[in-house]
Amino acid sequence: MLNLQLLVTAAAEGGGEVTSKNPIVPEPFELIYGIIAFGVLVFLFKKFAYPAVQKGLDARTERIRGDLEQAEKAKSEAEGVLAEYKKQLADARTQSDKIIDDARKQAEAVKNDIVNKANNEAAEIKAKASADIESARTAALASLQSSVAEIAIELAEKVVEKNLDRDTNKRLIDSFIAKVGS
Amino acid sequence: MSDDRSDAYATALFQVAQGEKDLGRVEDELFTVANRVRGNDALRDALTDQSLPVDLRQGIVEDLLGGRASATTTNLVSMIVGAGRAKDLPAIIEKFLEKAAGSRSETLAEVTSAIPLEDDQQQRLKDALSKRFRRTVSLKVTVDPSIMGGLIVRTGDTVIDGSVRSRLEQLKNTL
Numbered sequence: 001m002l003n004l005q006l007l008v009t010a011a012a013e014g015g016g017e018v019t020s021k022n023p024i025v026p027e028p029f030e031l032i033y034g035i036i037a038f039g040v041l042v043f044l045f046k047k048f049a050y051p052a053v054q055k056g057l058d059a060r061t062e063r064i065r066g067d068l069e070q071a072e073k074a075k076s077e078a079e080g081v082l083a084e085y086k087k088q089l090a091d092a093r094t095q096s097d098k099i100i101d102d103a104r105k106q107a108e109a110v111k112n113d114i115v116n117k118a119n120n121e122a123a124e125i126k127a128k129a130s131a132d133i134e135s136a137r138t139a140a141l142a143s144l145q146s147s148v149a150e151i152a153i154e155l156a157e158k159v160v161e162k163n164l165d166r167d168t169n170k171r172l173i174d175s176f177i178a179k180v181g182s
Numbered sequence: 183m184s185d186d187r188s189d190a191y192a193t194a195l196f197q198v199a200q201g202e203k204d205l206g207r208v209e210d211e212l213f214t215v216a217n218r219v220r221g222n223d224a225l226r227d228a229l230t231d232q233s234l235p236v237d238l239r240q241g242i243v244e245d246l247l248g249g250r251a252s253a254t255t256t257n258l259v260s261m262i263v264g265a266g267r268a269k270d271l272p273a274i275i276e277k278f279l280e281k282a283a284g285s286r287s288e289t290l291a292e293v294t295s296a297i298p299l300e301d302d303q304q305q306r307l308k309d310a311l312s313k314r315f316r317r318t319v320s321l322k323v324t325v326d327p328s329i330m331g332g333l334i335v336r337t338g339d340t341v342i343d344g345s346v347r348s349r350l351e352q353l354k355n356t357l
Contacts, residue, residue, distance in 0.1 A: 149357035153350055160330060160346055169297050169331045176333045176344040177303065181310030 188270055192277030195258050199278075200285070202254045209282050211255040213322045215247070216275040219268075229268035239263050279322060288320040294334040296327050296345070311335065 026034070164172075199208040219226050225246075229239055240260045247256040262271055276292075283290040291311050293299070299307070304321055311319040315337060331346035 145357065149354050152357060153354045156350055156353065157330070160350070164331045164346065166297060170300075170303075172332045172344075172346070173295065173297075173299065173303055174306075177307045177310050179344070180307070180335070180342060181313050 187267075188273045188277055191262060191265075191267060191270070191274045192281055195262075195274065195278045196281045196285070198258060199254060199282070204252055204254050205282055205285075207252055208255050208258070209279055209322075211247075211251045212258070212275045212278060213324075215251075215255070215259055216272040217324050218246075220272050226269070229263050229271070232266065236264050236266075239268070283320045286318075286320070288318045289315055289337055291319045291321050292336045293321050293323045294326050294329060294336075294345070295323060296325070296329050296331050298325055299323055307333070307335075311337070 195208075195212070196205075199205045202208070219229065225242075228234070228242055231239070240263055243260045243263050244256065247259060259271070262268065262274060267274065280290050291308075293307065304323065308319055308321055311321075319337070329345035329347045330350070332344040332349075333342075334345050334348075335342040
C-alpha cells in the first residue's frame with residue numbers, strides 16, 4: 001500500500017509521464033521470485049526449523065510441567081513432613097507431659113514414703129524411750145525392793161541372833177525332830 | 183575326779199578300816215577330817231597344792247592328825263593326799279561313810295546344827311529319820327553356827343532344811 005501511494009505521488013510529480021522503471025516498485029518477476037523464495041523459506045522453516053522450535057517448546061513445556069509437578073510433590077512431601085513433625089511434636093508434648101506427671105507422682109510417692117518412715121521412726125523412738133523409761137523404773141523399783149529386803153533381813157538377823165539363845169535353839173531343834181517324825 | 187574313782191578310793195578305805203576292826207572310830211575321825219577340809223580354805227589349798235612336795239603335804243596330815251586320830255585314819259588320809267586326790271577327800275569320805283552305814287544296813291544322815299546336839303536329841307532325831315525313811319539311820323553331826331538355829335539333814339539326794347538361815351533366805355526372796 002505504501003509502495004502504491006509512492007507510485008501515485010511520483011507519477012503526479014513527473015508531469016504525467018508514466019514509466020515502468022520505478023526504483024521502488026519491484027519488477028513482477030522479482031515479486032514472483034520473492035514470493036517463491038518466501039514460500040521456500042516458509043516451507044524450509046516449517047520443514048526443519050519449526051519442528052526443532054516446537055520440540056524445544058514442548059520440552060520446555062514438559063520441563064515446566066515436571067518442575068511444577070515436582071514442586072507440587074515437594075510441597076506435598078513438605079506438608080507430610082510438617083504433619084509428621086506436628087504429630088511428633090504433639091507426641092513429644094504428650095510424652096513430656098506424661099514424664100512430668102510420672103515424675104510428679106513419683107516425687108509424691110517418695111515424699112509420702114519419707115514422711116511415713118519418719119513417722120514410723122519417731123513412733124519407734126518414742127516406744128523405745130517409753131520402754132527404756134519403764135525398764136529403768138522397774139529396775140529402780142527392783143533395786144529398791146532388794147535393798148529394802150536386805151535391810152529388813154539384816155535387821156531380822158540381828159533380832160534373831162539377839163533372841164535366839166540356847167534354850168530357844170533347843171526348842172527349834174525339838175520342833176524340827178517332831179515334824180520330821182510325824 | 184569321776185564318781186567311779188571316788189568310789190574306788192572309798193571302797194579301799196572301807197576295806198582297810200573294816201580289816202583293822204576299827205570302822206566306827208575311823209568313820210567319826212574321817213567325818214571330822216572331811217568337815218575340817220571343807221571349812222578351812224588354807225588347809226584345803228595346802229593339801230591340794232601340787233607344787234608342794236608330797237612329803238610336805240603328808241607331813242601336814244601327820245602334824246594335824248598324829249596323836250589325835252587313830253593310826254588307821256592318819257594313814258588313810260595321808261595315802262589319799264600322797265596320791266594327789268586331796269581335793270576329792272570330802273567326796274571320798276562321804277562315799278566311805280555311805281558304804282560303812284550300808285554295811286550295817288543303815289542310811290547315812292548328815293546333820294548340821296547351830297549348837298551341839300544332846301544325846302537324847304540325837305536319839306530322837308535318829309528314830310524320827312528312821313521312821314521317815316523306813317530304815318535305820320546313822321547320824322553324822324556337824325556344828326555350824328552360821329545356820330543360826332534349827333537343823334539341816336541330808337540323806338543321799340534328800341535335804342530337809344529347817345535352819346533359821348534358810349527361813350531368813352526364804353523371807354528375803356519373798357520380799
